[in-house]
Amino acid sequence: MGKVTLQDVAKAAGVSTATASWAINDNKNVRIPENTRRKVRNVAERLGYHSNAFARSLARGKSDLIGFISDGVATSPFAGRVIQGAQDEAWRNGKILLVVDTDGNATIERKAFSFMLEHQVEGIIYSSWVHRAITPPDELERTTSVLVNCFDESGRFPAVVPNEVQGGQSATELLLQAGHRRVAFVNEPTASPASVGRLEGYRQALAAHGLAYDPAMVVDATADQEGGYGAADAVLKTGATAVFCHNDRTAMGLYDALRERGLRVPDDLSIVGFDNQEVISAHLHPALTTVGLPQYDLGVLGVRSLLTLDKAPDVDYDGNETDRVEDSKPHCFEPLLVNCPSVMRDSIRTYRG
Numbered sequence: 001m002g003k004v005t006l007q008d009v010a011k012a013a014g015v016s017t018a019t020a021s022w023a024i025n026d027n028k029n030v031r032i033p034e035n036t037r038r039k040v041r042n043v044a045e046r047l048g049y050h051s052n053a054f055a056r057s058l059a060r061g062k063s064d065l066i067g068f069i070s071d072g073v074a075t076s077p078f079a080g081r082v083i084q085g086a087q088d089e090a091w092r093n094g095k096i097l098l099v100v101d102t103d104g105n106a107t108i109e110r111k112a113f114s115f116m117l118e119h120q121v122e123g124i125i126y127s128s129w130v131h132r133a134i135t136p137p138d139e140l141e142r143t144t145s146v147l148v149n150c151f152d153e154s155g156r157f158p159a160v161v162p163n164e165v166q167g168g169q170s171a172t173e174l175l176l177q178a179g180h181r182r183v184a185f186v187n188e189p190t191a192s193p194a195s196v197g198r199l200e201g202y203r204q205a206l207a208a209h210g211l212a213y214d215p216a217m218v219v220d221a222t223a224d225q226e227g228g229y230g231a232a233d234a235v236l237k238t239g240a241t242a243v244f245c246h247n248d249r250t251a252m253g254l255y256d257a258l259r260e261r262g263l264r265v266p267d268d269l270s271i272v273g274f275d276n277q278e279v280i281s282a283h284l285h286p287a288l289t290t291v292g293l294p295q296y297d298l299g300v301l302g303v304r305s306l307l308t309l310d311k312a313p314d315v316d317y318d319g320n321e322t323d324r325v326e327d328s329k330p331h332c333f334e335p336l337l338v339n340c341p342s343v344m345r346d347s348i349r350t351y352r353g
Contacts, residue, residue: 004047004048004049005049006020006021006024006049008047008049009024009040009043009044009047009049010040012043012047013039013040013043015036015039015040019032019036019040020040020044023036023037023040023041024040024041024044024049063119063120063121063122064094064095064096064122065095065096065097065098065116065119065120065121065122066086066090066095066096066097066098066121066122066123066124066125066303066306067098067100067112067116067121067123067124067125068083068086068097068098068099068100068124068125068127069100069102069109069112069113069116069124069125069126069127070082070083070099070100070101070102070126070127070128070129071101071102071103071104071109071127071128071129072101072102072103072104072128072129079129079149079293079295080295081295081296081299082127082148082149082295082296082298082299082302083097083099083299084296084299085295085296085297085298085299085300085301085302085303086125086148086299086300086302086303087099087299088299088300089299089300089302089303089304090303093303093307095122095303095307097303098116098119098121100112100115100116109137110139113137113139117139117142117143121143122143122144122306122307123143123144123145123146123306123307123309124139124140124143124144124145124146124306125145125146125147125148125302125303125306126140126145126146126147126148126150126157127147127148127149127150127302128148128149128150129149130149130192131149131150131161131162131164131192131193131194132150132192132193133150133151133152133153133193134147134150134151134152135152136152136156136157140157144306144309145157145158145306146158146159146160146302146305146306146309147159147160148160148161148298148299148302149161149162149298151335154332155331155332155333155334156331156332156333157333158305158306158309158333158335158336159333159335159336160298160301160302160305160335160336160338161193161298161335161336161337161338162293162294162298162337162338162340163197163337163338163339163340164193164194164196164197164198164200164201164340165197165198165200165201165204166201166337166339166340167197167198167201167274167291167293167339167340168197168198168199168200168201168202168204168205168244168274169201169202169204169205169208170201170205170291170340170342171198171201171202171244171272171273171274171290171291171342172185172201172202172205172206172244172272173205173208174272174289174291174342174344174348175242175243175244175270175272175348176205176206176209176211178242178270178348178349178350178351179350179351179352179353180240180241180242180270180351181209181211181241181351182217182238182239182240182241182242183202183206183217183240183241183242183243183244184217184218184219184235184238184240184242184243184244185198185199185202185217185218185219185243185244185246186219186221186227186228186231186235186243186244186245186246186250186254187199187218187219187220187221187246188220188221188222188223188227188246188247189220189221189222194246195223195246198244198246198274199218202218202244216238217238217240219231219234219235219238221246221250223246223247223249223250224249224250224253225249225250225252225253225256226253227249227250227253228245228249228250228251228252228253228254228255228256228257229253229254229256229257230253230257231250231253231254231257232254232257232258232261235254235269236261236269240269241269241270241351242269242270242271242272242348242351243269243270243271243272244271244272244274245271245272245273245274246274247273247274247275247277248273248274248275248276248277248280248281248288248290249275249277249280250273251271251272251273251280251281251284251288251290251347252280252284252288254271255271255284255288265286265347266286266346266347266348266349267349270347270348270349270351271288271289271347271348272288272289272290272291272347272348273288273289273290273291273347274290274291274293274340275290275291275292275293276290276291276292276293276341276343281343281345282345284347286345286346286347287345287346287347288345288346288347289342289343289344289345289346289347289348290342290343290345291340291341291342291343292340292341292342292343293340294338294339294340294341297338298338301336301338305336
């Protein structure tokens with residue numbers, strides 16, 4: 001038998017082709033008796049009929065597809081869990097994640113938007129592999145959209161981002177709770193949500209323990225292994241007994257420099273990293289205590305936020321539902337901050353003075 005057509009299903013079910021289409025595509029705008037709807041679907045299943053997904057999405061006004069466009073999340077060494085979290089949450093809600101990684105290519109990005117909008121995705125998650133402020137593409141205005149691991153400073157779109165301040169506070173707190181009072185911070189000198197937020201968290205943790213912030217305890221270094229390696233002498237000059245590093249790669253470089261100087265972690269210097277880049281942190285000797293970026297949760301909450309927005313009625317500023325979106329003031333969204341978890345390993349020694 002050849003390919004089963006919609007006409008074959010309609011004939012076998014004893015209904016018109018239009019009725020068969022409405023029943024199979026679950027068009028809620030057309031009143032069909034439930035027993036007829038069931039009958040048509042049973043016949044379609046028995047005959048092995050497969051409906052056209054695009055036609056079904058036109059009939060329902062929904063595609064069960066969520067677009068995910070990133071500039072490098074899938075190819076970065078440890079941020080792919082953002083996609084995993086988004087995919088799992090989409091699947092839990094009966095949706096399928098359609099992922100395009102543009103690697104920063106503007107032409108690919110335009111084509112991705114065009115394809116997704118043509119196929120009536122229910123919304124688009126737009127993600128960056130590094131936490132930063134962005135200028136959102138105009139195409140995001142054409143559908144329900146959420147930013148993940150990035151944000152626009154005007155607040156036009158909902159955004160889900162790591163809580164950098166909390167993460168910096170947690171990292172510093174791990175060292176303070178171990179009795180250390182001279183805690184250095186090796187930080188990336190270029191201003192970014194990560195460097196600014198983690199520094200603020202460091203300062204808050206010190207203040208919570210009654211310790212004054214001393215700028216001399218903050219050492220500038222590039223956020224890589226070479227930066228950590230080169231920062232060793234400056235860290236040791238501070239007289240610190242413990243150090244919080246901007247990320248795990250910085251900590252790895254510091255490990256190497258200390259070893260060359262005959263010093264040991266954590267006996268001579270306790271160290272905490274950031275990111276929980278496991279290919280590094282779990283395999284250093286000793287294994288590095290760190291604070292993890294909540295990549296999986298970013299993906300989960302990105303999809304959850306998008307689906308919540310998709311269901312929400314338009315509301316004016318008096319709290320009344322309205323269909324006149326053009327007359328209401330634009331929303332200004334505050335980013336949703338996702339806490340960064342501590343990951344305890346072996347690089348902290350209790351300080352007894």
